[in-house]
Amino acid sequence: MAGVAGQNAPPDARGEADDTLLAVRAAEGDEDAFAVLVQRHAPALIRLAARLLGNRAEAEDAVQDAFISAWRRLPEFRNRSSFGTWMYRILTNRCLNVLRSRRPVASLDAARDVPAPEHSASPARMAEARDAVRELRAALDLLSVEQRACWVLRELDGRSYEFIADAVGISQEAVRARVFRARRCLTRAMGAWR
Amino acid sequence: MTAHTGPSDAHTDGVDNDVDDGVDDGVDDDERLPCGRLLSRVWDDRKRQRAGTADPHPRTCPHCRRAVSGLDELGSAVAELRRDETADTSAYDTAPLAERVMDLVRLELRPGRPLPLGEPAEDLWIMEAVAARTLRAAAESVSGVRAGSCRLFPRSCALPAGTGRGPVEVRLDVHAPPGVPLPELAERIRGRVREAADLRLGMDVAAVDIRISDLTDTTADSAAESAAGGAPTCTTGSQEGRTR
Numbered sequence: 345m346a347g348v349a350g351q352n353a354p355p356d357a358r359g360e361a362d363d364t365l366l367a368v369r370a371a372e373g374d375e376d377a378f379a380v381l382v383q384r385h386a387p388a389l390i391r392l393a394a395r396l397l398g399n400r401a402e403a404e405d406a407v408q409d410a411f412i413s414a415w416r417r418l419p420e421f422r423n424r425s426s427f428g429t430w431m432y433r434i435l436t437n438r439c440l441n442v443l444r445s446r447r448p449v450a451s452l453d454a455a456r457d458v459p460a461p462e463h464s465a466s467p468a469r470m471a472e473a474r475d476a477v478r479e480l481r482a483a484l485d486l487l488s489v490e491q492r493a494c495w496v497l498r499e500l501d502g503r504s505y506e507f508i509a510d511a512v513g514i515s516q517e518a519v520r521a522r523v524f525r526a527r528r529c530l531t532r533a534m535g536a537w538r
Numbered sequence: 539m540t541a542h543t544g545p546s547d548a549h550t551d552g553v554d555n556d557v558d559d560g561v562d563d564g565v566d567d568d569e570r571l572p573c574g575r576l577l578s579r580v581w582d583d584r585k586r587q588r589a590g591t592a593d594p595h596p597r598t599c600p601h602c603r604r605a606v607s608g609l610d611e612l613g614s615a616v617a618e619l620r621r622d623e624t625a626d627t628s629a630y631d632t633a634p635l636a637e638r639v640m641d642l643v644r645l646e647l648r649p650g651r652p653l654p655l656g657e658p659a660e661d662l663w664i665m666e667a668v669a670a671r672t673l674r675a676a677a678e679s680v681s682g683v684r685a686g687s688c689r690l691f692p693r694s695c696a697l698p699a700g701t702g703r704g705p706v707e708v709r710l711d712v713h714a715p716p717g718v719p720l721p722e723l724a725e726r727i728r729g730r731v732r733e734a735a736d737l738r739l740g741m742d743v744a745a746v747d748i749r750i751s752d753l754t755d756t757t758a759d760s761a762a763e764s765a766a767g768g769a770p771t772c773t774t775g776s777q778e779g780r781t782r
Contacts, residue, residue, distance in 0.1 A: 362684075362713075362754075364686075365684055365685075365686045365713060368686045368687045368711070369674070369685075369686060369687070369688075372648075372650065372666075372667060372670060372687060372688065372689070373647065373648035373649055373650050373666070373667030373670075374667060374670070374671060374674075375640065375643050375644060375647060376671070378640075378643060379636065379640050379643075382636045382639050382640065383632070383633075383636050386632035386635055386636055387627065387630070387632055390627070390630065390632060390635070391623065391627050394623075394627075395623070404635055407635065408635060408638055408639055408642070411639045411643075412639065412642050412643065412646075415643050415646065416646065419648070473614075473615075473618040474618075476611070476614065476615035476618060477615055477618045477619045477622055479615065480612070480615040480616065480619055481619070499616055500616065500619070500620065500623075521567070524568075524578055524581075525567070527581070527609065527612065528569065528577065530612050531605075531608035531609060531611070531612050532608075534608070534611060534612060534615065535608055535611075
């Protein structure tokens with residue numbers, strides 16, 4: 345059941361056209377091709393933005409901005425990377441800017457108010473796990489912008505250090521250091537609340 | 539789906555994650571635990587499951603054990619957070635967002651250059667992106683063909699855009715299906731493109747350049763059709779050929 349995240353049938357009735365072809369068409373001004381790309385990539389991008397920003401409304405705005413920016417820059421996009429990777433990079437940058445402009449951080453209470461969705465588990469375990477998740481969400485707001493971005497891309501998104509370094513625009517060593525500092529900050533915060 | 543992973547289960551995620559990226563070299567602002575070990579080292583060993591092998595220290599040292607259990611707790615909270623997200627996003631409808639994006643995109647269209655239509659004496663033009671859409675669709679009416687780049691150039695392109703009239707040259711990239719002789723396929727595509735240019739647009743086309751930029755086995759729907767024939771289901775490679 346998990347894993348079919350928001351996949352509607354592609355509007356392209358001819359079946360799956362590949363992203364490269366669609367990106368070329370979109371670069372030449374074919375907005376229908378771009379619409380297919382938007383449909384196809386929106387779910388993963390929303391998930392990333394929500395992870396980075398911790399807030400669904402801001403995540404939607406960031407994804408919208410990232411797509412518009414991509415539409416404008418498509419004529420210069422030469423398919424050197426996949427469309428998906430390129431979008432990821434644009435969105436990560438967008439989210440970093442949002443986070444930077446947001447300081448000082450949103451209140452921890454806001455993070456604690458995020459409701460946990462239902463899933464099957466024993467009530468006691470569920471309550472315990474929810475507490476941990478709530479603490480984690482709140483602790484994420486204690487991280488610096490760069491720590492948060494690196495940690496989210498690494499631990500939630502499972503990206504390689506190389507990919508993160510490229511997306512965030514820093515060295516792999518700097519990414520490793522930030523992931524380490526983020527882990528230290530998170531373990532401390534979660535331990536302190538116990 | 540099992541509900542909860544204990545620290546040792548949750549931790550396996552981290553192992554997979556870190557090992558493929560090579561060894562952590564430590565970080566400059568590392569922390570030394572009261573027992574003298576570096577925190578980054580202790581965590582690294584934990585992630586690699588090295589703790590229990592030769593060195594008894596991490597199992598007996600209270601500082602190391604505390605550091606490891608903190609990491610394990612974080613690991614299980616992360617696993618739980620991911621499960622929450624999955625439940626959260628599987629019900630999420632991206633259609634409204636996609637509509638908003640496309641509404642904005644339509645305010646910033648890139649129609650390309652104007653191209654002449656009709657008789658030489660007429661002052662009738664069509665935007666390149668609009669004509670390209672029709673011609674791509676015509677090319678794709680040939681079974682298994684996918685059209686990519688489609689550029690149109692007035693023969694007299696020395697003249698400023700919007701003033702040069704006369705026949706137009708079409709340059710079209712396609713992904714071709716396997717098992718069809720390419721010259722024959724190109725000829726069929728060319729025929730459909732010329733026909734659409736003439737009948738649907740009224741455009742005088744001087745030449746249709748076709749470039750086969752990939753050979754594909756079209757996925758999903760045609761994979762089902764061809765399943766009986768045992769056709770391969772992935773891209774079979776790239777072959778470029780230009781015909782005219």
